[in-house]
Amino acid sequence: MNSPTPRAVGLSPKLYRRAFEVLAEEIVSGAVSAGTHLAETAIAQRFGISRAPARQALSELEREGFVRKSQTRGYEVLPLSGRPPEPDHQPPSISALAADRIQFQPSWELIYGEIEIELVSRTSLASWRINEAALAKAYHVSRTVARDVVARLQQRGIVRKDDSGRWYAPALTEKHIGELYELRWALEPLALEKAFPRLPPDLLGRLLQNVEASMVSGAEIDAGRLDALEQELHVELLGHCDHQALMQAISLPQALLVAHHFLYQGTSELFETEPFLPEHLDVLQRLSSGDVTSAKTALVRHLQVSRERAMLRIRAVASTMSPRDLPYLERLDPIRPD
Template sequence: MKTVGCDFRWCDTSGGRDMTEEPSDAVPGRSPKLYQRALAVVASEIRSGGWHDAARLNETAIAKRFGISRAPARQALMELEALGLVRKSGGRGYQVVAGVGSASHEAGSPAYLPTQEDIQLHFLASWELIYRQVEMNIVSRTSIASWRINEVALAKSFGVSRTVAREVVARLQQRGIVSKDDAGRWHAPALTARHVSQLYELRWTLEPLALEQAFRRLPESLLPVLMRDLESAIEAGDAADGAMLDAVEQQLHGQLLGHCDNAPLMQAISLPQAILVAHHRLYQPKAPFIEDEPFLLEHAEVFERLMAGRIEDAGAALASHLKISRDRAMLRIANAARNLSPPNVPYLERLGDAEFNL
């Protein structure tokens, strides 16, 4: 059976797009523009009566409120004007047109109804709009070199404020992807074989313990349900797509372990998982499939032992599975390091080259 390697899979979920290419200001998978959040929120507020007639709006106020630069703020105001929700004032800025969309509003005037995506964007913090793409741009390059991150250039590249750029980098630090040197500069260290091995060593040491503690808290019906999903993926063989395989992996390493109520233990597990997950997204279009990787069968061994109540044996099977996963992951990273040639991005400065020696 041909599958892709558990915990560090490289299945192409990008629709053929190079995942390392420099985007505009989009969030991967949804591609919203930064101005759309401001547009959705303000338009909804105007239509619901949250702004009185002739209230003034300008680029500076919009930019400050949503943590964006003046360019996307200007775009949001232009879109609001096109929709008939604001009009240019005699001086600088715009005035709100009250009553838009109400029964008394002129028939045929533009009306704005936020889409589901608009509503989702409403509740996203500004840093969330760009985080995934910044993460991708950085970790996709760490197999070939170490990098310095320039906050000012990052903010300018995505049209956001320095505060938003700083929040993005802080989140990357929480996930162990970047660190700060003594001079206060941000670095993304090169990925090495030793580091990958250490991350997996943490996982095969800690995850069996979390599995044992989670088992005592599992809902009675959960294991049979997860086992059926796993069996469906095994039966699908080569027809199992990336989404199915990702779901199966998440069920073991996320959903099942998530029943462990030892918060410090789960926090310790989350760091190596987060770093490896971040890396496995990036090389998806770059690495070939590896023949006969039985990660689904490895998962099955864990579940079969759990369902038989053999908790210690299940933990041993999980540890064995993660040790094999480490070897597969390292082969893929080494392959990516040889073949990856990402384009330059303005906020990353290349430092020392990586040497991923197995």
């Protein structure tokens, strides 16, 4: 494997830049007035980042002429050009402005997508333990933000806790894949039946049109489009099922859809044309004719065949992967035959 290179090198600028842009906008709009004191600790707490990107944001604000170093500690907001300081005005603290904040994307969302794909891609090789503290350090975020990322990974069915209460992502072994698909073909047809009466009038027509257009594209269809088609049938359509307990149960095996998002990118040459397209078309056409029973049967057939294709994709990716080390992931065991 390659030597460890923290991914934060690419993501830290996003975190500091977001803090810089929000604060600059607040200063320009007057939400943060001249004379307001800004400190690293308060900025870090507000944006859920560590002090390093908070310091970087303040340095950028100073370079752009928004703030200057205070005579004590931290920074002081400067009057904008042409705007005189407000006389006899007590500047508000950063915490006092909480109710007037400009909306921004939570820190965990900024880094989640990259962490998800780094983790899921490696489960074709082994199981992996995830370390929250190391994750926070690698991405220059707080432990709270790291915890939010792991919570989302759990919600998506990607990680679980072992007997010692530690987080890990299970390897995509044949046994694990088989169990997840068996759950899917037991649960998704029931959700399909319950969703059908609640479908918006134009949904089936739109989904059919998307599949038909993709079939015409043939080998030219890209991984992102395949992933979108999977989401349309298995997430968007089934999402109209109003059985909350059933949908919660479905969320665990549908973690496979996250894996597919990665696998489609790495196995584009495995099949001449994507074989799930006519299977999706069959399900949607049966639904459009009002034959829910045969649509459920077609969905089961699609999921049963998909299990074998998933394993082919995983083996193909595993044979070529050599991922770099990441400080927040520990390899637990290689995939062994079940």
